[in-house]
Amino acid sequence: MEKKVATLERGTVCSAWNYNGIRLASGSVNGILSIFDPPDPASSSSSLSCSSSFKVNEVSIVKVVWVPPEFGDAVACISADGSLSLWEEVMEAGQSLQWKFCTKFQSKTAGVLDIQFGGSSNCLKLVIAFSDGYVKVYELLNPLELNTWQLQAEFQNVIDSVSKFTKVSCSSATLSWIPQRVETQQFSFVLGLNSDIPELNSPKVWEFDQMHQRWLPVAELALAEDSGESVHSVAWAPNIGRPYEIISVATQKGIAIWNVGLNPDVDGRLSVEKVALLSGHQGEVWQMEWDMSGMTLASSGSDGVVRLWQSNLNGVWHEQAILEPTS
Structure with missing residues (x-):
């Protein structure tokens, strides 16, 4: 029996599960990084839903890699221009969890x-x-x-x-x-x-x-x-x-x-x-x-x-x- 896990946007070119296998990151041809999380327990849906979506580059993302969970929730993105950027999910004072740019290797x-x-x-x-x-x-x-x-x-x-x-x-x-x-x-x-x-x-x-x-x-x-x-x-x-x-x-x-x-x-x-x-x-x-x-x-x-x-x-x-x- 087939079960839909998540629906990825058109233009998605790469994806990766985190080490615990419950979160999914995907990169698109237009440079957008999307994060998918399990549904709320009260929800009737059984598939992952997109919790965050943001632009990391003007060119396509070609690979996404999760940082080991001991060091936080973070994703590295390789882009078509040959750059590597690191993005981290953090909670700032008085705000909810948000994804922030961390550093870049080029x-x-x-x-x-x-x-x-x-x-x-x-x-x-x-x-x-x-x-x-x-x-x-x-x-x-x-x-x-x-x-x-x-x-x-x-x-x-x-x-x-x-x-x-x-x-x-x-x-x-x-x-x-x-x-x-x-x-x-x-x-x-x-x-x-x-x-x-x-x-x-x-x-x-x-x-x-x-x-x-x-x-x-x-x-x-x-x-x-x-x-x-x-x-x-x-x-x-x-x-x-x-x-x-x-x-x-x-x-x-x-x-x-x-x-x-x-x-x-x-x-x-x-x-x-x-x-x-x-x-x-x-x-x-x-x-x-x-x-x-x-x-x-x-x-x-x-x-x-x-x-x-x-x-x-x-x-x-x-x-x-x-x-x-x-x-």
């Missing part, structure tokens, strides 16, 4: 392609991928003030730190933080690019070295014959007790499932193994999401179909279900 020479928030309950980090192939990592200095960001690091997506590429052109980027676990304060993320420089494209796992206070590449998720392929999407699976991490990588060849070891070698690198290549989508895979257990992967792309993937007890991956639009 480069003079490159546009923002993708962002992800990560960290722990008391340390929030923001990683931003730019169209010139550079990545910037920011850290929030005051957990109560979402405009107190400090640049922590800036680097390109290469294993060899000596290599520097100039005049890089990236059409897209994809980021995914390691899902945080209570027992660890490890900061890691995976980044893949779609650029004109093959060395930058392949997904690299970056980990923060607490001792030396720097970010280091600890794994590359590509075989020798695939190292220059453009990457369309990456997703890091939650880990509920496996002795390895699982990361999915989508390229033109399909969705690769990688097992990444937990124990580094003498050079600080993690072991990697490509355990599956999932095919079925007709066209590019644009987005992937894991369930909370890290055992089921959902993927969607240009064919307009959502596919669900699982592995059996023997580690063999298979397509579990296909969800097609009804109209």
Whole structure:
């Protein structure tokens, strides 16, 4: 039985659920950010309703991302002009809750392609991928003030730190933080690019070295014959007790499932193994999401179909279900 969750305005191009899954943010082609909330208990409606709608830019919003709830109700918006703005819901004296502009990130020479928030309950980090192939990592200095960001690091997506590429052109980027676990304060993320420089494209796992206070590449998720392929999407699976991490990588060849070891070698690198290549989508895979257990992967792309993937007890991956639009 189908149930309408929310009605989005014509011109909506992106949306995102908050971490609790009860609020929805959407961005439109005319630069308007809309927030949808559950209906009032006294209401007869069962679908979300728009509680706020305001203009954040004169150009289209291309992606919206919620800030982790421990740091308040806030949404980051990437716009078509390459800028990134942060908006926070606050209550000012004598007024009701309102959405206010918080801060803006913008480069003079490159546009923002993708962002992800990560960290722990008391340390929030923001990683931003730019169209010139550079990545910037920011850290929030005051957990109560979402405009107190400090640049922590800036680097390109290469294993060899000596290599520097100039005049890089990236059409897209994809980021995914390691899902945080209570027992660890490890900061890691995976980044893949779609650029004109093959060395930058392949997904690299970056980990923060607490001792030396720097970010280091600890794994590359590509075989020798695939190292220059453009990457369309990456997703890091939650880990509920496996002795390895699982990361999915989508390229033109399909969705690769990688097992990444937990124990580094003498050079600080993690072991990697490509355990599956999932095919079925007709066209590019644009987005992937894991369930909370890290055992089921959902993927969607240009064919307009959502596919669900699982592995059996023997580690063999298979397509579990296909969800097609009804109209």
